[in-house]
Amino acid sequence: MAGGVTATAALPRAAARRRARRGAATPWLLVAPSCLVLIVLFLTPIGYVLLLSVTDPNVSLGHYVRIVTVPLYSRVMVNTFLTSLIVTGLCLVLGFPVAYVMARRRGWITTLLVTIVAMSFWTGFLVRTYAWLVILGNKGPVAAAYAALGLGSPPRLLFTSFSSTLGMTHILLPYMILALYAVMKKIDPSYLKAAASLGARPGAAFRSVFLPLSLPGVVNGCLLVFVVCLGFFVTPVLLGTPRDMMISQLINQQIEELLAWGFASAVAVVLLAATGILLTIYNRFAGLDRLWG
Amino acid sequence: MSRARTIDHGRRRFLTRGGAAAAASVLGPLVITERSIAQTRTVYVNTWGGSWTAAEEAAFFKPFTEQTGIKIRTVAPVSYAKLKAQVQSGSYEWDVTAITQADLLRADREGLVEPIDWTIVKKEKLFPNAVYANGLAYCALGTNLAYRTDKFPQGGPKSWADFWDVKKFPGHRSMLNNPVRSLQFALVADGVPPDKVFPIDVDRAFKKLDQIKPHIKVWWTQGNQSQQLLRDGEVDMMVMWNARASELKQQGLPVELVWNGATITTTMWGIAKNAPNRKAAWEFIQFAVQAKPQADFANRLYYGPTNPDAYRYVSPEVARQLPTYPENAKVAIKPDTVWEAEHTAKIQERFTQWLAG
Numbered sequence: 097m098a099g100g101v102t103a104t105a106a107l108p109r110a111a112a113r114r115r116a117r118r119g120a121a122t123p124w125l126l127v128a129p130s131c132l133v134l135i136v137l138f139l140t141p142i143g144y145v146l147l148l149s150v151t152d153p154n155v156s157l158g159h160y161v162r163i164v165t166v167p168l169y170s171r172v173m174v175n176t177f178l179t180s181l182i183v184t185g186l187c188l189v190l191g192f193p194v195a196y197v198m199a200r201r202r203g204w205i206t207t208l209l210v211t212i213v214a215m216s217f218w219t220g221f222l223v224r225t226y227a228w229l230v231i232l233g234n235k236g237p238v239a240a241a242y243a244a245l246g247l248g249s250p251p252r253l254l255f256t257s258f259s260s261t262l263g264m265t266h267i268l269l270p271y272m273i274l275a276l277y278a279v280m281k282k283i284d285p286s287y288l289k290a291a292a293s294l295g296a297r298p299g300a301a302f303r304s305v306f307l308p309l310s311l312p313g314v315v316n317g318c319l320l321v322f323v324v325c326l327g328f329f330v331t332p333v334l335l336g337t338p339r340d341m342m343i344s345q346l347i348n349q350q351i352e353e354l355l356a357w358g359f360a361s362a363v364a365v366v367l368l369a370a371t372g373i374l375l376t377i378y379n380r381f382a383g384l385d386r387l388w389g
Numbered sequence: 390m391s392r393a394r395t396i397d398h399g400r401r402r403f404l405t406r407g408g409a410a411a412a413a414s415v416l417g418p419l420v421i422t423e424r425s426i427a428q429t430r431t432v433y434v435n436t437w438g439g440s441w442t443a444a445e446e447a448a449f450f451k452p453f454t455e456q457t458g459i460k461i462r463t464v465a466p467v468s469y470a471k472l473k474a475q476v477q478s479g480s481y482e483w484d485v486t487a488i489t490q491a492d493l494l495r496a497d498r499e500g501l502v503e504p505i506d507w508t509i510v511k512k513e514k515l516f517p518n519a520v521y522a523n524g525l526a527y528c529a530l531g532t533n534l535a536y537r538t539d540k541f542p543q544g545g546p547k548s549w550a551d552f553w554d555v556k557k558f559p560g561h562r563s564m565l566n567n568p569v570r571s572l573q574f575a576l577v578a579d580g581v582p583p584d585k586v587f588p589i590d591v592d593r594a595f596k597k598l599d600q601i602k603p604h605i606k607v608w609w610t611q612g613n614q615s616q617q618l619l620r621d622g623e624v625d626m627m628v629m630w631n632a633r634a635s636e637l638k639q640q641g642l643p644v645e646l647v648w649n650g651a652t653i654t655t656t657m658w659g660i661a662k663n664a665p666n667r668k669a670a671w672e673f674i675q676f677a678v679q680a681k682p683q684a685d686f687a688n689r690l691y692y693g694p695t696n697p698d699a700y701r702y703v704s705p706e707v708a709r710q711l712p713t714y715p716e717n718a719k720v721a722i723k724p725d726t727v728w729e730a731e732h733t734a735k736i737q738e739r740f741t742q743w744l745a746g
């Protein structure tokens with residue numbers, strides 16, 4: 097080995113290197129616990145589901161073929177995506193004006209709206225689902241209004257695609273509003289003033305300044321609502337009809353009633369893949385780190 | 390890991406091990422906690438929750454704990470899938486399950502239930518026909534036609550044929566989202582004598598179901614939901630569990646139930662294979678099938694005792710409303726459990742497609 101002089105010179109350098117190494121390791125140490133939790137509680141079960149989908153009861157891709165070829169299952173898939181699309185559209189149409197007012201106005205109206213949206217956000221969705229059973233039910237306010245106006249009994253509202261879509265839209269609306277609001281309140285009002293000073297009418301200023309600036313919120317809100325809606329379970333069961341079955345109901349039934357875990361896993365993998373594809377597209381164009389405002 | 394036993398179940402062996410390893414690594418800490426609790430003598434019971442469990446609490450759990458010091462904790466709702474997962478992974482959430490007779494038979498054939506421990510269960514303390522598929526008979530449940538009497542002042546439906554007769558008995562209807570019951574009622578409505586319903590002629594039954602399908606407003610899945618439908622007048626007649634209908638009657642609602650053509654199924658007690666607290670669990674089950682606890686349960690929730698001696702503790706007014714009351718049992722259908730256990734999975738799939746179609 098080296099002599100005394102080199103040894104003493106090497107000492108501080110080694111210490112520096114150790115420090116540097118520790119410095120490089122710190123971020124890893126910080127993320128290690130959450131990574132571990134993710135691997136154990138998230139990736140392992142998902143890997144297991146993936147494995148089950150091609151091995152239970154025997155090794156084959158049969159479950160995936162069945163999803164595509166049996167009309168019921170492909171219809172459930174299509175129906176789930178269509179329903180999610182409709183709910184997302186409704187949430188956007190209903191949520192945009194609310195978020196706009198919340199972001200542009202100051203004072204009591206904003207406070208009131210934020211309170212209403214937040215309270216609705218925090219109320220359990222089962223409670224909100226049951227509320228629709230009462231509102232649209234035979235003894236509910238809608239039926240009472242019909243009777244009071246002398247219109248006889250109302251058309252059948254409950255246990256239809258209409259009631260189930262309505263329920264889901266109601267439950268997901270706060271997600272949309274909050275996503276839009278987060279982006280809209282950051283839009284500097286002076287941009288709109290500048291547009292006005294250059295001769296733009298309010299409508300034109302909104303179309304060519306505010307709307308483009310609020311688009312990230314629109315994309316975020318739509319993505320959030322759509323992805324959550326894909327996995328909806330209780331609301332369509334309670335408010336809808338068996339014809340409106342969504343993917344989650346199918347998975348639940350396959351597991352609970354038919355014990356067909358392999359097939360249920362395959363359906364779950366399809367749902368996961370669809371969500372993954374959506375997020376990938378989003379990431380490509382917008383960047384996932386912007387999802388939360 | 391020591392809990393991950395090899396299950397003699399060839400086709401699932403590979404998965405079982407993979408699953409057990411995954412579950413053991415994930416649930417490791419939980420399993421240890423569960424074992425330390427086991428030493429304080431607690432039995433975990435999988436049951437239906439709600440008013441069902443409230444009645445169990447008073448009739449079975451509390452008296453049993455008072456007598457033996459063994460505590461009871463419950464998990465709801467009953468899940469066959471979970472029973473299977475527990476046995477395969479070797480990590481247990483509960484020991485005892487309440488389960489329908491057909492499901493118990495299926496579970497027993499799949500090796501998911503513990504054989505009866507005759508060192509604890511005493512034959513002389515049981516009633517005739519108490520034992521089936523390694524479980525003990527818990528209670529009898531009626532699935533009846535129930536209707537709003539205020540909607541039918543001229544007299545309500547008296548049979549499944551009347552339920553199908555939408556001209557003579559107009560009104561909204563609801564049925565239980567259960568394939569075998571639905572097929573069975575359809576056959577009776579089509580004129581099949583009750584004792585000839587099994588084995589079910591599936592094609593004929595589906596054809597008959599086609600006729601009623603447009604008139605079924607809701608296919609319900611939960612007991613509470615069924616009561617809400619009739620209470621709020623969402624529907625005028627429906628398939629309903631007998632105790633649920635009786636409960637509405639007790640609350641003063643204009644509801645009547647029909648025993649003619651109703652189904653009487655038996656609910657059983659069973660123990661998950663290799664469940665950690667199985668010894669105490671057998672003690673519990675033996676206690677729960679005795680006449681007095683069964684009568685206490687029936688007095689609270691109108692499902693029928695399977696132990697004939699229980700009727701000694703039930704008043705005649707209550708007895709008349711129970712599924713095992715001779716007058717009721719005589720006109721009802723007793724399903725063929727073996728047929729049901731063997732065919733349910735296949736029929737369920739067709740039924741689901743039919744419902745969604």
